[in-house]
Amino acid sequence: MNEYLMYIDGNWVGESLQKLEVINPANKQLVGSVPVGGIEEANEAIDSAYDAFQTWSKTTAYERAAYLKRLHKLLLEHKEELAEVMTKEMGKPINESRGEVIYAASFIEWFAEEGKRVYGETVPSHMTEKRMQVWKKPVGVVAAITPWNFPIAMLTRKMGPALAAGCTIVIKPSGESPISAVKLVELCEKAGFPKGVVNLVTGSSSKIGQAIMENEKVRKVTFTGSTEVGKVLIKQSADQVKRLSLELGGHAPIIVLEDADLDIAVKGAMASKFRNTGQTCVCGNRIYVQAQVYEAFLEKFTEAVDALKVGDGMDEEVQIGPLINQKGVDKVASHVANAVQHGASIVTGGKGLTEKEGTFYAPTVLRDVTSDMLVMNEETFGPVAPVQKFETIEEVIKLANHTKYGLAAYVFTESVRKGTRLIEQLDYGIVGWNDGTPSAAQVPFGGMKESGIGREGGREGIEAFLETQYVSIGVES
Numbered sequence: 001m002n003e004y005l006m007y008i009d010g011n012w013v014g015e016s017l018q019k020l021e022v023i024n025p026a027n028k029q030l031v032g033s034v035p036v037g038g039i040e041e042a043n044e045a046i047d048s049a050y051d052a053f054q055t056w057s058k059t060t061a062y063e064r065a066a067y068l069k070r071l072h073k074l075l076l077e078h079k080e081e082l083a084e085v086m087t088k089e090m091g092k093p094i095n096e097s098r099g100e101v102i103y104a105a106s107f108i109e110w111f112a113e114e115g116k117r118v119y120g121e122t123v124p125s126h127m128t129e130k131r132m133q134v135w136k137k138p139v140g141v142v143a144a145i146t147p148w149n150f151p152i153a154m155l156t157r158k159m160g161p162a163l164a165a166g167c168t169i170v171i172k173p174s175g176e177s178p179i180s181a182v183k184l185v186e187l188c189e190k191a192g193f194p195k196g197v198v199n200l201v202t203g204s205s206s207k208i209g210q211a212i213m214e215n216e217k218v219r220k221v222t223f224t225g226s227t228e229v230g231k232v233l234i235k236q237s238a239d240q241v242k243r244l245s246l247e248l249g250g251h252a253p254i255i256v257l258e259d260a261d262l263d264i265a266v267k268g269a270m271a272s273k274f275r276n277t278g279q280t281c282v283c284g285n286r287i288y289v290q291a292q293v294y295e296a297f298l299e300k301f302t303e304a305v306d307a308l309k310v311g312d313g314m315d316e317e318v319q320i321g322p323l324i325n326q327k328g329v330d331k332v333a334s335h336v337a338n339a340v341q342h343g344a345s346i347v348t349g350g351k352g353l354t355e356k357e358g359t360f361y362a363p364t365v366l367r368d369v370t371s372d373m374l375v376m377n378e379e380t381f382g383p384v385a386p387v388q389k390f391e392t393i394e395e396v397i398k399l400a401n402h403t404k405y406g407l408a409a410y411v412f413t414e415s416v417r418k419g420t421r422l423i424e425q426l427d428y429g430i431v432g433w434n435d436g437t438p439s440a441a442q443v444p445f446g447g448m449k450e451s452g453i454g455r456e457g458g459r460e461g462i463e464a465f466l467e468t469q470y471v472s473i474g475v476e477s
């Protein structure tokens with residue numbers, strides 16, 4: 001069995017600790033294991049990052065960029081190996097895994113350069129004997145806690161800006177997909193990052209999280225995951241007023257207006273809904289179609305859904321892989337059952353694929369859906385597309401905004417006037433307009449309401465790892 005280790009203070013450690021086994025959700029075979037680290041290992045990593053910060057923070061952005069550019073090159077050179085590990089440990093179809101490695105590498109590349117553009121400013125003084133300047137400085141030791149669904153990109157979306165800003169980092173990946181993080185850190189080691197700049201701790205999330213929140217050396221916690229865990233971290237951060245960035249859950253509406261190009265709408269809805277087997281934070285979770293085109297959209301969309309190939313993600317032809325585990329299947333099944341109990345009809349799918357070895361659920365379309373159903377209110381995180389009819393734009397704005405989430409939304413219309421008026425009234429941090437896959441390294445990614453605090457990517461992405469220092473300079477003659 002492949003026994004992987006943690007990376008602390010420039011050393012691969014943890015061989016004597018209990019092992020956390022990683023299971024392939026497509027066939028329930030053992031992929032490998034990582035150590036079950038806890039409070040002690042987390043504090044060792046934090047201490048190492050703190051010591052390293054004293055020198056790393058004093059390097060220039062140009063020196064730091066050189067390390068990041070070597071890492072970017074290594075990520076692309078090792079794309080196939082990284083993609084295969086990712087597919088085996090969390091089920092993502094191999095072509096999407098390859099895409100994630102490229103996406104992940106783009107954050108490293110973009111922020112390698114962005115670090116060189118961390119500008120301060122000179123502020124006009126109101127007094128002749130005073131000068132005013134604003135300086136930017138790295139926040140300090142960063143702790144990054146990440147989810148299983150994008151096991152490399154969610155790490156580089158944090159590591160890129162943090163390291164470029166001059167911070168050092170301790171990463172805690174999900175126990176569902178830790179091996180991808182191990183492979184990423186192996187490449188950090190190959191890129192030559194000094195010891196302590198990047199540290200990896202695997203194991204007990206609650207204990208490692210406790211150490212992160214209780215250790216004063218950690219100045220910033222950046223979390224990507226569920227809203228429920230995000231709320232736990234907010235409470236834990238209060239004692240030391242830890243800086244927090246939170247990328248949390250979503251429940252994206254897809255809105256199709258009567259004047260939409262239905263081919264574009266179907267293509268965008270398919271991309272948004274079924275990417276990563278419906279397990280992304282920005283997946284369309286509910287589809288609203290204006291009455292005049294409801295049947296036409298449903299027919300085209302269902303035809304596309306029925307054409308999806310389901311299977312082990314290592315098969316190049318597969319577009320829908322397994323869900324991460326049986327709990328994920330059970331949640332999806334409960335949403336479908338609840339919808340049917342409340343009057344929805346299954347157009348296609350609607351069942352677990354128990355004949356397969358892994359945790360598979362059939363791509364599903366529901367029609368005649370109403371707003372009271374669980375699937376229209378809770379993040380499903382699976383390949384289920386509930387399609388609800390609406391009459392007016394005013395009605396669909398109310399329907400779309402009626403949620404605690406505010407991460408992503410999608411609008412399909414050919415009318416600039418309608419699109420503009422509609423989108424400006426949507427309470428979402430990300431909107432795809434005739435586009436089902438808006439994410440990129442150079443733009444701010446994040447949500448409103450209970451979808452998070454802050455943004456990752458874009459110019460705002462590096463601000464999360466900087467402190468602003470106002471300097472008032474007396475120049476009295």
Ligand SMILES: NC(=O)c1ccc[n+]([C@@H]2O[C@H](COP(=O)([O-])OP(=O)(O)OC[C@H]3O[C@@H](n4cnc5c(N)ncnc54)[C@H](O)[C@@H]3O)[C@@H](O)[C@H]2O)c1
Pocket residue numbers: 145146147148149150154172173174175205206208209210224225226227229230232246247248249250280281282379407451452
């Ligand atoms: N907004 C975004 O950018 C974004 C991106 C990806 C996923 N997500 C969200 O993440 C969720 C799916 O990922 P998940 O199942 O890994 O989420 P999760 O919240 O269950 O776990 C996320 C991470 O937090 C850790 N964790 C769990 N409990 C903890 C605790 N008490 N203290 C410290 N760490 C703890 C987990 O081990 C994991 O590493 C979905 O809700 C999805 O919408 C959001």
Ligand SMILES: O=C[C@H](O)CS(=O)(=O)O
Pocket residue numbers: 149150279280281282439445
């Ligand atoms: O699931 C969350 C990811 O952030 C989705 S994306 O690949 O960044 O769009």
